[in-house]
Amino acid sequence: GQNIDQPTEMTxxxxxxxxxxxxxxxxxxxxxxxxxxxxxxxxxxxxxxxxDGLEEKGRFSSxxxxxKGYSYLLLKELQMKDSASYLCxxxxxxxxxxxxxxxxxxxxxxA
Amino acid sequence: DVKVxxxxxxxxxxxxxxxxxxxxxxxxxENMFWYRQDPGLGLRLIYFSYDVKMKEKxxxxxxxxxxxxxxxxFSLILESASTNQTSMYLCASSLDLTGDGYTFGSGTxxxxx
Numbered sequence: 001g002q003n004i005d006q007p008t009e010m011t012x013x014x015x016x017x018x019x020x021x022x023x024x025x026x027x028x029x030x031x032x033x034x035x036x037x038x039x040x041x042x043x044x045x046x047x048x049x050x051x052d053g054l055e056e057k058g059r060f061s062s063x064x065x066x067x068k069g070y071s072y073l074l075l076k077e078l079q080m081k082d083s084a085s086y087l088c089x090x091x092x093x094x095x096x097x098x099x100x101x102x103x104x105x106x107x108x109x110x111a
Numbered sequence: 112d113v114k115v116x117x118x119x120x121x122x123x124x125x126x127x128x129x130x131x132x133x134x135x136x137x138x139x140x141e142n143m144f145w146y147r148q149d150p151g152l153g154l155r156l157i158y159f160s161y162d163v164k165m166k167e168k169x170x171x172x173x174x175x176x177x178x179x180x181x182x183x184x185f186s187l188i189l190e191s192a193s194t195n196q197t198s199m200y201l202c203a204s205s206l207d208l209t210g211d212g213y214t215f216g217s218g219t220x221x222x223x224x
Contacts, residue, residue: 004153033212042201043154045212087153096159096167099213101146103153 004102006088011108012078020073020105022088030097034062034073035087037104043087047073075107083109114138117202117216124223130189132219134202142205143185144213145169145177147198154201160185192223 003025012018024032031050035043049055049064049071061074073086085104092098118133136143142161146154146169156169158177166177174196178186185204189196199220203213 035212042215042217043213045214048212089154096161098156098159098169099144100156100170101154103151 004088004090004100006086006102006105008103009106009108011110012075014078014080014109014111016078017074017076018078018107020075020086020088020107022071022073022102024069024071024088024090024102026069026090026092026100028092028094029066030091030093032062032064032071033089033091033099034060034071035089035101037085037087039084046086078109080109080111083107115202115204115214115216117200117219119219120217122219122221124189124192124221126193126223128189128192128223130192130221130223132187132189132200132202132221134185134187134204134216135183136185136204136214137183138204138206138214139182140204140206140214141182142207143179144203144205145175145185145187146201146203147171148201148218149198157187189221192221194223197221197223 006022034046037043047062054063059076064071087104088102115136144159145157148154160166160179176188201218202216
């Protein structure tokens with residue numbers, strides 16, 4: 001089966017760096033995604049990893065280790081607007097390339 | 112920008128009613144998906160479609176059906192609404208199976224009373 005685990009909540013300070021971890025188990029790994037979701041809004045796509053290593057996109061970076069079933073999202077120079085839920089999602093090629101989402105990590109950025 | 116439009120932002124329906132949730136995308140995407148989102152459970156896949164008239168069951172299809180008669184439109188149908196179907200419903204589309212990710216609609220918050 002498939003399983004995705006990420007912390008429920010995190011708190012960090014404006015200007016700091018925060019790392020949100022995600023571990024997953026899947027039989028047919030075909031890519032890992034991170035999405036941002038502000039309260040009451042739809043998720044928006046942040047990043048995609050299919051090979052091991054770090055992908056950097058501005059203040060956000062995402063890392064993947066397929067052998068460990070592990071990813072993290074790194075947010076630098078935190079801003080108040082980064083307060084949101086961050087969803088880790090894994091695409092599995094078994095069963096038709098479904099994308100399965102974790103429950104999300106609620107990040108609170110304080111001044 | 113790709114737009115995914117869901118017909119209603121809020122809906123209140125009675126138990127036993129047949130409910131239609133409509134989703135339209137305007138960028139010729141092949142793939143469309145319906146998820147529901149509940150606190151602590153994340154997004155759960157109900158149904159998806161990779162082509163017109165094609166549909167596949169997701170992880171929680173019971174009590175739902177879908178229709179994709181045109182490429183741009185993917186409808187979710189609750190045959191007989193029940194209170195445990197009260198949820199936020201999110202439609203999404205994607206161009207292909209690479210790394211573009213999904214574009215989500217703004218969601219429909221359905222309350223079944």
